[in-house]
Amino acid sequence: MGIDRKDTELLTVTFDKGMPYEWSIGKYGSRFFQEIKEHKRFLGTRCPKCGRVLVPPRRICGPCFQELDELVELSDTGTIMAFSVVNYPFIDPATGIQRPIPYTYGYINIDGSDNIFSHIINETDANKIKVGMKVRAVFKESQEMEGNIQDIKHFEIIR
Amino acid sequence: MDKIAIVGASQTKYERRKKGEIFYDMIYEVTTKAMEDADYTLEDIDNVITVSNDFLDGRTISCMAVQEAAGAHDKNVSTIEGDGAFGAFYGAMRVLGGFGTTLVVAHSKGSEGDPKIITNAMFDPIYHRLLGLDAISSSALQASVYMERYGITEQQCALVSVKNHKNAKNNPYAQLPMDITVDDVMRSKKIADPIKLLDCSPISDGAAAIIIANEKRAKKARTKPIWIKGVAHCSDAYFLGDRDLADPISLKDASKKAYAMAGIKDPMSEIDVVELYDAFTYMEPLWLEGMGICDAGQGGQLIEKGITVMDGKLPVNPSGGVLSAHPVLVAGLVRIIEAALQIRGEAGDHQIKGAKTALAHGINGPCGQSHCVWILGSK
Numbered sequence: 083m084g085i086d087r088k089d090t091e092l093l094t095v096t097f098d099k100g101m102p103y104e105w106s107i108g109k110y111g112s113r114f115f116q117e118i119k120e121h122k123r124f125l126g127t128r129c130p131k132c133g134r135v136l137v138p139p140r141r142i143c144g145p146c147f148q149e150l151d152e153l154v155e156l157s158d159t160g161t162i163m164a165f166s167v168v169n170y171p172f173i174d175p176a177t178g179i180q181r182p183i184p185y186t187y188g189y190i191n192i193d194g195s196d197n198i199f200s201h202i203i204n205e206t207d208a209n210k211i212k213v214g215m216k217v218r219a220v221f222k223e224s225q226e227m228e229g230n231i232q233d234i235k236h237f238e239i240i241r
Numbered sequence: 242m243d244k245i246a247i248v249g250a251s252q253t254k255y256e257r258r259k260k261g262e263i264f265y266d267m268i269y270e271v272t273t274k275a276m277e278d279a280d281y282t283l284e285d286i287d288n289v290i291t292v293s294n295d296f297l298d299g300r301t302i303s304c305m306a307v308q309e310a311a312g313a314h315d316k317n318v319s320t321i322e323g324d325g326a327f328g329a330f331y332g333a334m335r336v337l338g339g340f341g342t343t344l345v346v347a348h349s350k351g352s353e354g355d356p357k358i359i360t361n362a363m364f365d366p367i368y369h370r371l372l373g374l375d376a377i378s379s380s381a382l383q384a385s386v387y388m389e390r391y392g393i394t395e396q397q398c399a400l401v402s403v404k405n406h407k408n409a410k411n412n413p414y415a416q417l418p419m420d421i422t423v424d425d426v427m428r429s430k431k432i433a434d435p436i437k438l439l440d441c442s443p444i445s446d447g448a449a450a451i452i453i454a455n456e457k458r459a460k461k462a463r464t465k466p467i468w469i470k471g472v473a474h475c476s477d478a479y480f481l482g483d484r485d486l487a488d489p490i491s492l493k494d495a496s497k498k499a500y501a502m503a504g505i506k507d508p509m510s511e512i513d514v515v516e517l518y519d520a521f522t523y524m525e526p527l528w529l530e531g532m533g534i535c536d537a538g539q540g541g542q543l544i545e546k547g548i549t550v551m552d553g554k555l556p557v558n559p560s561g562g563v564l565s566a567h568p569v570l571v572a573g574l575v576r577i578i579e580a581a582l583q584i585r586g587e588a589g590d591h592q593i594k595g596a597k598t599a600l601a602h603g604i605n606g607p608c609g610q611s612h613c614v615w616i617l618g619s620k
């Protein structure tokens with residue numbers, strides 16, 4: 083009896099379990115989330131060489147290769163620099179739960195900072211949102227906060 | 242080969258869990274320290290090689306997240322996804338290729354992912370992963386093949402653990418300095434026969450960096466240049482079963498090439514100190530055989546005769562080796578740093594007196610699929 087090569091059913095092997103990680107948030111990142119929990123405000127770092135204020139706070143200014151140790155208190159408001167209303171499903175990597183669509187992803191310049199902070203804007207009608215609009219952060223209740231980026235629920239447009 | 246040298250080196254202390262430090266912090270620390278060591282500024286760094294692995298870091302294209310901390314903003318930067326000894330090889334090639342200097346930086350945090358899952362993911366998803374093969378169980382197979390073939394004993398392997406953990410007591414960067422006995426090793430928990438807990442290297446967090454320079458640029462450095470006399474790497478088959486695990490032919494080939502470049506004919510008498518990748522105790526005698534330090538099957542006796550202890554004829558791993566700190570990807574670069582420090586005479590309490598020629602060694606892939614061998618010298 084020979085081996086039948088013609089009728090080979092093509093198989094695949096499937097793995098569907100995630101790989102777990104426990105990433106350190108670091109000293110500045112930990113302070114950033116604690117400030118949100120304790121004072122509902124943002125924290126940045128200022129570069130002593132070029133003067134840029136970066137949020138979230140960073141230890142190093144890349145172009146200056148300079149250590150940043152001046153922490154700067156920032157407002158909870160900012161300006162929309164870009165946005166996109168997202169219509170395809172996204173699975174939250176921490177919970178495995180799908181986020182309701184559509185949702186709006188925003189590029190926000192926090193007042194007092196010189197870079198762009200990324201978060202969600204709670205307006206999904208593209209006709210009601212414009213670059214240049216002012217927004218304010220909406221936080222979870224302090225007792226519900228977990229020390230991660232979702233402690234900020236979203237940004238809302240100041241009308 | 243044109244003359245190229247290691248002119249700067251630095252490492253972090255190795256710890257089980259650096260909770261306060263993100264990759265960025267560790268990389269910034271070793272980058273600035275390596276530049277201070279050489280008395281270089283960022284303008285003296287012509288290009289950067291980072292060493293990282295996406296599964297270890299838990300990030301796609303992990304190299305992109307760490308470049309700024311390595312001073313690579315606006316510089317030519319490339320990456321090795323594998324052991325740091327291979328990252329250094331790439332760095333050396335770039336200096337030979339025309340850059341005046343290369344900074345090579347490696348980091349990893351074994352504490353942040355699951356080492357069993359991550360090392361299981363080294364293996365073939367169709368035939369091997371579902372069996373649970375990982376770094377420890379594959380190494381147990383290799384140890385078993387090696388010990389069975391040559392009659393290498395568990396006690397001989399235990400001596401490696403005793404020696405290296407003792408050496409680590411003189412290395413302030415080591416994670417596991419320990420005074421232990423052969424009995425302690427023999428009685429330690431069975432992990433995967435014949436490997437016991439004290440035959441294994443630990444899970445570690447840490448980073449390291451070196452600066453390689455051509456002859457002209459080496460003159461600008463504060464440090465005594467440590468010349469790269471010979472370097473080679475060779476690779477073997479991917480599937481463990483397609484290799485003879487007790488015969489590391491890729492190490493034999495890499496060693497022969499590195500020795501030929503460096504003009505070494507009798508490694509035992511011409512090399513003053515060896516820093517090799519001992520992820521498990523049995524690897525030390527097996528790799529020494531592969532390096533031609535002794536004949537095949539003689540590694541166990543070499544250890545037993547005390548030839549590789551601090552005041553032996555050929556000290557091996559005076560730093561305490563990988564058994565005393567195993568930051569994955571970083572560990573091979575550390576072997577190069579330790580070899581360079583020995584030749585500089587700056588190895589502190591674990592200095593081998595008068596070391597002029599050193600061998601450093603890194604491995605990549607399960608059970609030493611590929612090996613990278615470095616011969617460093619004072620002249």
Ligand SMILES: [Zn+2]
Pocket residue numbers: 129130131132133134143144145146147148
């Ligand atoms: Zn700056």
